[in-house]
Amino acid sequence: MTDYFKMFVGSNTNRLLSPESIRTIEGWVRVPNMGSPSNTAESQRIRNLDELDVIVDTDAHIRETIDDLLPYIDDQYEGAKWIVERTEHPERDIYSLTHSLPPSLHAERGGWSADTNTVDKKLNELDEFNIDYGIVDPGLNLVLPTVNNERIAVALTKAYNNWLLDNFLDEGNHRLKANLLVSHHRPEMMAEEIDRMAGEKDIVGVAFPSTGVIPPAGHDRYDPIYQAAEDNGLPVFFHGASTNTSHVFPLQRMYNQTYTEDHVIIHPFSQMWNLSSLIFQGAPERFPDLDFVFQESGVGWIPYLMWRMDDHYLEMNYELPLLEKMPSEYIHDQIYFTTQPLGHTEDNPRHLAMAIEMAGPNNIMYSSDLPHSDFDPPSELFNRIRGHFDRETVENIMGETARELLDL
């Protein structure tokens, strides 16, 4: 018994394990792609937000209204425009914007009113929290997947993009960057829209509102969108919305009796569905040069889903021939996540940092979600991670990763 030794594994019998197997197991538990965690020397830490060279908000909402968009609907869609402008409650009867209970009692900094849909007001929001760049995402048009008329959906998508160009990007401030909008309704037409918009200054990505997208994001009907995004070098951003629950999880909408129940569940639910669909239907394999960004579900769910996907991949060989590597490897290589909402993590501040470490800190980017009332100021994230990671990792999470990914 000198060449090998016994190893007891759980309640298993005393199966003998040779030294080469031990080496394999050591390799097996090593977590790839980690930043430098808590053993970082004190001198390598960053202490103050002011020391950061750049803070990027990778989910900076604006609050477009139907009245904003109507003048920007192309003549080609005159009939659609005629209907929309005569609709008494377009948020309800063109879009199906519904909540379980109204969230308007929540906080004064409401999410849906239109009082900050100008460049100056959006810049004021960034300034209030010392944010350098905002990656602009839609507000009302997060609900785009619920528009059940394809012509109107396409007309509104293009109108948003026209309005965005005219009101936010042509103002020459260059601190506001934006994702051009696509809908899931007509992927070939959205590919043309990506080609039309991609060359505009300060367009840095493709916003794909993703709760209510049926079939989910990995289905190859969306390949024209992904192909156009890849060809134009733009990441695809998936943003959920609990407003769309009725279209994708009708049973949950029926029985979630409060806004809270709906909001807590639907954001991670829909992102988990879209991410697992994307991975297991092989989208990153089909588009190896395309990056994907998942927004507004926080970070706690990432290691959970990653572990679960890897486990299934190793056990379900026969039904996953589309994949050439572990799901977690696709995630580390091509999938990014924005941080808001962090959740209430201050009882033990290190827990959030540990979740980011498990998820892979190189793929995590700060987001605020301003002006919505569950926004996270930069300090909320910074204070949780600055004692855990080295300076470079913190800088990456707060802005440098976004700067590189989006070529800011």
Next chain:
Amino acid sequence: MPSKHKVATTDELTDGSRVITEINGQEIAVFQIDGEYHAIANYCVHQAGPLCEGKLTGETYVEDNGWDWNYDDDEKHITCPWHGWLFDVTNGENIHNSKYKVPTYNVEIENESIFVVR
């Protein structure tokens, strides 16, 4: 110092069959696949399951057209009966991730007898 251990005769081990034995306290399986002999530990590095008591299988794959699924019937992958992890018996590597590896051993044939070197 490695030594040779007889595990079977060549006529006992037909194509696609196996023998599982114990050598110096280590359970080892020898497979015959397409006339070649391969020795591998009867131990899954996932959860210590009896790897070599499972089925030999081929592999599903996608045709170049990106749509059709096909089955490669070169059945050289041992499937752990506990959770279905798959290892190539010719090199001990998990077919999805080579960082998961089961020990393999040299096999020698002498006078129609099969020996494992360990």
